[in-house]
Amino acid sequence: MVSIVRTLRHHTDEVSCCAFSPSLLATCSGDKTLRVYNTADFSELPFSPLSGHGYGVHCCCFSSCGSYLLSCSTDGSTIVWGSQTGEVAAVLQHPARSPLRVCAVAPDSSQLLAGACDGTVALWDFRSRTLRRYSVIHEASVVACCFSPCGQMFVTGCTHGDLKLWDTDINLLHAEKDAHDLGVTCCSFAPQFKGCCVEFRLASCGQDSQLKIWIVSQREGEGCVMKLVHTLTSQSAPVLSCSFSSDGELVVSGSVDKSVAIYDASVIHTLHIPVWRIGDGVSRAGKCLTENSLGRKLPGHSRLLVADWSEEDVQTWLCEEGLQELVSIFKANDVDGAELSQLNKETAAELGIESVGLRGRLLRKIEALKAEQSGSDAPDEFLCPITRELMKDPVIAADGYSYERESMESWIRGKNKTSPMTNLLLQTTLLTPNRSLKMAITRWKSSQ
Known part of the structure; x- marks a missing residue:
């Protein structure tokens, strides 16, 4: 029996990735933000949303200890956030500023990997935040990557359908051509491995509507071998994500056909999950940076719907629109985005805005703002x-x-x-x- 615990509707564009730490859930979206929730009651944390990317966020993941949240974006940057404060710990730019599609952190949090649209990967030392390696590894966009449980190898997948296995010096250990027809979408290692000959299980999925299970093995003095052991075809549309359970006994995959399939040696259950539209608005491109109470710079109000603006966001907007004389009034009355969106002629007068001309300018600016953000149904x-x-x-x-x-x-x-x-x-x-x-x-x- 499966039931919905909570439906979260805060993002204003498609949700591109979700990730769990022991106590938090993080989501990222095409609306350029990440949102962070407490898994105890799925309440959104006070510093959420995180708004440091200039374009849509494609991938997010936590460090193994859960202390850091990582995200990568079309803007070519990988941002390291403190998961308890939302503060930016580091911004790592792809050397060629190419759009990033996927990121992963090693099990011991020693290295950070990011894959880009130009077929390159960048490998950083996570502790020092310095670039260790940068190399072209695929002829197409790198859209999937994961570290092995030992942290000494990683796998990448591209939109041409190839899977490749690398050591951490980015030396090619094995290449699996056309592993998925039409392109790889995700890959994931099982957390356990056998030590006698170093043997790992790897799951991969793709646009061919298939989930594949591989055995990756390496014997001392010999090269790496990647052997296909299962091709699972219970889903009828492209499979976009896959992951092993923490004990490695199950593997789960999510598909465009709106199903989640859970496998052992064979399919043990398929859950048909309804798809909800998340939110009802679009973000607005912004040009200024604001600074929140934590002291971090972020493109604040410009990334959110008006109703999500803080009091500081409203005051920044007033300054941008040439209404600086209203800042002290709005500050004294604790006007945030929700109140701003409901403001009318009567409430403007109640705030003490005596000038008819100033009230009119304010109301016209608010109407223009709401019209600008009305493109969600476009x-x-x-x-x-x-x-x-x-x-x-x-x-x-x-x-x-x-x-x-x-x-x-x-x-x-x-x-x-x-x-x-x-x-x-x-x-x-x-x-x-x-x-x-x-x-x-x-x-x-x-x-x-």
């Missing part, structure tokens, strides 16, 4: 593929896709000469205005 083609936000000035790039001009120009300035959508080299960086799309977006906004 057709997908109206959203920039990079930021997942409603486009204001759409342009067509050489890959044939449309992007928000500012986002694509920023992408290109960051020395990314490849397509954000295909990872193929852009033949030109020329951007052409997409006037028909801009008109369609304008018509859609006016109809809301």
Whole structure:
């Protein structure tokens, strides 16, 4: 019997990854944030959400002791957060600033690995936060990686479907070509291994709707061998994630067909899980940094729905909009985002804003802000593929896709000469205005 303990609806875009520590649950999303919850009652921690990434967050994981939370993003950075405070302990930039798709930390928390869209991996010493190795290891995007239980090897998977086994000096130990047709999506080692000949169990899954179990073994004086022992096909659509239980007796996989399959030697149960839409809004691209009570810099209010803004976020927004004279009034009345979104002519007067002109400016700014964040129900083609936000000035790039001009120009300035959508080299960086799309977006906004 399986029942829902809690449904968490705080993210405003797709949830890309979840991770547990002994006492915490972390989630990350295309809305550029991470959220952290206490597993005792699934209440969100006071410092959550964590808003340090400039683009969507693809992966998150905890260090083995649970003291640190790690995340990686399209912005090319891996951020190390203190899991008890939310403070940024380190920001590790990919050497080529390539978008990062996946990250993993060694079982002894000695090393941190991140895989990128340009087929490279970067390996850092976790304690000193220094880059140890950086190398091109795949011809396609690295979308899966995991360390072996001993921490002396790691596996990577790419969108072309290959699995590769490496030592921590990034020397290739074994390559499994076309392990998953159409691409690998995830891989995970069982936590236990046999010591006589160093034998590990590895699970991998992919776009071919299959979960595969491998035996990775290495005998003294011999090379590594990777042998396929099970191909499990109970799921009818691409399998996006897989993981072993803590005792290594079970392996679980989640699929696009909305099922979670739990396996032993054969399938013992399949759970059909309903899929919920998370939240009902989109984030707003921000241009300023705020500083919270913990002293860490973060792109605060600009990453959240208005209702999630803190009092400090509201005051920062007032300054940005040229309404500095209202800051002291809002501060004295403890106005946060929820109250700001409900503000009207009467409540503005109650706050003591006597100037009719100032009240009018404030209310117009609030209406414009709410309209800007109303793009959650917009057709997908109206959203920039990079930021997942409603486009204001759409342009067509050489890959044939449309992007928000500012986002694509920023992408290109960051020395990314490849397509954000295909990872193929852009033949030109020329951007052409997409006037028909801009008109369609304008018509859609006016109809809301």
